[in-house]
Amino acid sequence: MHSKLLNQIKNIKHSFGTKDDPIPKNFKSLWHLMPKWKQTHSTDITVVHKPNQSCGEVDGLYTSQKATPLAIVTADCVPILLANKIGDKVAALHAGWRGTKSKIVFRFLEFLKQQGEKPQDWIAVLGPAIGPCCYEVSKDLYDEFEKTFAKNSLVSPALTKKENHLDLPYINFCELKQGGIEEIEILRCCTRCTNSFFSYRKGDKGKRQYSCIMIEQTEQ
Ligand SMILES: [Zn+2]
Numbered sequence: 001m002h003s004k005l006l007n008q009i010k011n012i013k014h015s016f017g018t019k020d021d022p023i024p025k026n027f028k029s030l031w032h033l034m035p036k037w038k039q040t041h042s043t044d045i046t047v048v049h050k051p052n053q054s055c056g057e058v059d060g061l062y063t064s065q066k067a068t069p070l071a072i073v074t075a076d077c078v079p080i081l082l083a084n085k086i087g088d089k090v091a092a093l094h095a096g097w098r099g100t101k102s103k104i105v106f107r108f109l110e111f112l113k114q115q116g117e118k119p120q121d122w123i124a125v126l127g128p129a130i131g132p133c134c135y136e137v138s139k140d141l142y143d144e145f146e147k148t149f150a151k152n153s154l155v156s157p158a159l160t161k162k163e164n165h166l167d168l169p170y171i172n173f174c175e176l177k178q179g180g181i182e183e184i185e186i187l188r189c190c191t192r193c194t195n196s197f198f199s200y201r202k203g204d205k206g207k208r209q210y211s212c213i214m215i216e217q218t219e220q
Helices: 097-101 104-114 139-148 168-178
Strands: 012-016 036-038 045-047 054-057 060-063 070-074 078-084 090-095 122-126 183-186 209-215
Touching (some): 012 078, 045 104, 060 070, 060 104, 070 078, 070 090, 078 209, 090 104, 090 209, 097 139, 097 168, 122 168, 168 183
Parallel strands (some): 045 060
Antiparallel strands (some): 012 209, 078 090, 078 122
16 A cells, blocks of 8 residues: 555655555565564664664664665554655654654654754655544543643544544644644554454454555666
8 A cells, every 4th residue: 555645755665564465565575674673662763774774672763775674563553654855764653552642753753853854854644553433442541642632633623533532643643743744644544444454453463564665776
């Protein structure tokens, strides 16, 4: 599955995995170049300097290196792929409820500025994740989200609000917008109810899909 917004950026290759294609076809032959990383629902982000780098425990990857693929693995959590508009830097973030609540997006935007980048030069895509149709949480957790985020950012106004349901893609969308990223796409595909993705909530324990991005090697 692809994003129209990312497709517009030259020299960037990306794909969001699905149940039928969990390691996207266009990244299979590049798999030996993937960094090694372990997601722990943290807000830790690392710079990938070379293919196959050992990154330890991180939930965000960033690179300016060509032919150095990045990926995030999910099964209901939100995969976020980002690139700058000239296509010479990319990033991938993992935002489940923990990462969202501890503001991995805010942390990433701070990190971008430390790299000398401007958020308005970047675009972001929120990939397939559990939607507000299916993502019911406990009253306590819902209340915590209400305390942490603006009330009107908990569910997209375009979608139906249900009691104690959260819209993780939209919460992260609002964080990205607020942080200065203007062009953002939400791929609205609920992993739980569309049947096209692995979903932890649906019972696909241990089965997940990869969302991948890479700056392509260009001809000299
Ligand atoms: Zn759903």
